[in-house]
Amino acid sequence: MTVxxxxxxxxxxxxxxxxxxxxxxxxxxxxxxxxxxxxxxSIGYLTFVLSLATVSVAAGIWLFLERRSRRRTRTYTATRTQNDPS
Incomplete structure (x- = not known):
């Protein structure tokens, strides 16, 4: 299992x-x-125009953090156990 x-x-x-x-x-x-x-x-128009830039920057930050999280990938071994009804 990879986490x-x-x-x-x-x-x-x-x-x-x-x-x-x-x-x-x-x-x-x-x-x-x-x-x-x-x-x-005026606020609506400027929000739309500025959103183009800020959403791009936010997506870039997310992409940086997502790629950095690849270093923290851990692999675990899991085994299935039988549930005892008693």
């Missing part, structure tokens, strides 16, 4: 989107919204 502790991908991607959302809120509140768009539309 390898690998990180899950989805939490890294969600963290990337949340980082993009926080950055978008900060940018819109500091610079102010565009005259043509509302605050929510």
């Amino acid at each position: 390898r502790p690998t990180p899950k991908l989805v939490p890294f991607l969600v963290a990337g989107v949340l980082a993009a959302l926080v950055a978008a809120v900060v940018v819109v509140l500091v610079t102010g919204p565009s005259e043509d768009y509302t605050v929510a539309a």
